[in-house]
Amino acid sequence: DNNVICEIPINFIQASLGCEFDVPTLDGKVAMKIPEGTQSGKIYRLKGKGIPSLQGYGRGDQLVVIRVETPTNLNRKQKELLEEFAKISGEDVHPMKKGFLDKVMDFLS
Structure with a gap:
């Protein structure tokens, strides 16, 4: 599988109201918008941002896992x-x- 997994921590305010941030990828940073009401564990897919195929064509995806952090x-x-x-x-x-x-x-x- 040529997919890459990346976990992004956000706080509960960002999860509730929505937010935008830069996600690191193999090709550099990509702006990503998280909609309001996003739950912890939600997975977003960045098509074609994963590992290039060894066969020379295509790429995997980057899966962005959202982790909502609760204040302590x-x-x-x-x-x-x-x-x-x-x-x-x-x-x-x-x-x-x-x-x-x-x-x-x-x-x-």
Whole structure:
């Protein structure tokens, strides 16, 4: 396979609002636009930016994997703003959403 994989870290604000940045490729940097609402693990394909074929024709693609980084050291103001955002969005801040296994266990108990 002649594809190249590249992971790009972005913060949750960039993922939420969308952003543009330069991606390093074998041929130099390429501008890439990430749409708003991009989720961590999303893969974008840059056609023809991978490794050249040994047969002399064609190239692989470059796969750009987006990794959304979650902040770990929020100050008080940042926490307040995020909690306010959660309230406006109608999301509960503290409890985790139940997964499938949790729902099955609740049903059985």
